[in-house]
Amino acid sequence: MALRYFSNSVRITIHRDLSTVKQPKVEEYEVHSRGRRRSSRHDKRRLILDAARRVFEEVGLEGASLRAIAADAGYTPAALYFHFESKEAVYAELLAESLAALGRAVVDAARGLSGGESLRAAAMAFFDYYANNPRDLDLGFYLLRGGMKPDGLGDDRDRALNAALAAALQPIADAATDMGADEDAARRAVVDTFAHATGLLLLLHTGRIRMFGASARDMMERHVAELVERLGTVRS
Numbered sequence: 001m002a003l004r005y006f007s008n009s010v011r012i013t014i015h016r017d018l019s020t021v022k023q024p025k026v027e028e029y030e031v032h033s034r035g036r037r038r039s040s041r042h043d044k045r046r047l048i049l050d051a052a053r054r055v056f057e058e059v060g061l062e063g064a065s066l067r068a069i070a071a072d073a074g075y076t077p078a079a080l081y082f083h084f085e086s087k088e089a090v091y092a093e094l095l096a097e098s099l100a101a102l103g104r105a106v107v108d109a110a111r112g113l114s115g116g117e118s119l120r121a122a123a124m125a126f127f128d129y130y131a132n133n134p135r136d137l138d139l140g141f142y143l144l145r146g147g148m149k150p151d152g153l154g155d156d157r158d159r160a161l162n163a164a165l166a167a168a169l170q171p172i173a174d175a176a177t178d179m180g181a182d183e184d185a186a187r188r189a190v191v192d193t194f195a196h197a198t199g200l201l202l203l204l205h206t207g208r209i210r211m212f213g214a215s216a217r218d219m220m221e222r223h224v225a226e227l228v229e230r231l232g233t234v235r236s
Helices: 025-063 068-075 078-082 087-110 115-132 134-140 155-178 183-206 208-212 216-233
Strands: 003-006 010-015
Touching: 025 068, 025 087, 025 134, 068 078, 068 087, 068 183, 087 115, 087 134, 087 155, 115 134, 115 155, 115 183, 115 216, 134 183, 155 183, 183 216
Parallel strands: none
Antiparallel strands: 003 010
């Protein structure tokens, strides 16, 4: 094949044998195409989740709708149904992401520690995660959004989310066991930590803690220290 280039009165002719040029295989096109499609789906799903978080933060689960989420994301409601069957499904995925991040924070804090040090680190990591991420605490309290009557996201989703929360708290139970607590005592340590932390976090994020002139984190640290001391008597 001859390719001719003209520049003023100068003619340049390049002879090229196209048979020597490596042509992409059909399989390569297919792989790249699938990769782009997966990336596009992932990006669109991320945009939807980010939009949903904004909508949920503004109006809660009850006030939200797929139409409102679609509008915030810049898509049609029909486009959302390709990714999520309901607003509850969107909410559940956001909460699952939050609980996974919580779990990583707790595990990382307790890594390499044992006994009382591990329990203290894990318990305070749980508290600090929600102290620093109040919107994630809001997500976690979806069960009480309609008042004191529990209202979940569907049995299967609720079981999966409860299991994720239990996994995030497991390092506390493991530390208690390491200190000599039996299964029941370790479970009580988890419930004790969870209940105390969530109560203080509610006081912190609603500003009610200021009524008492107290520090929520200081109170949590004292409570955890007392728990560690009590568990320490089990082994002795």
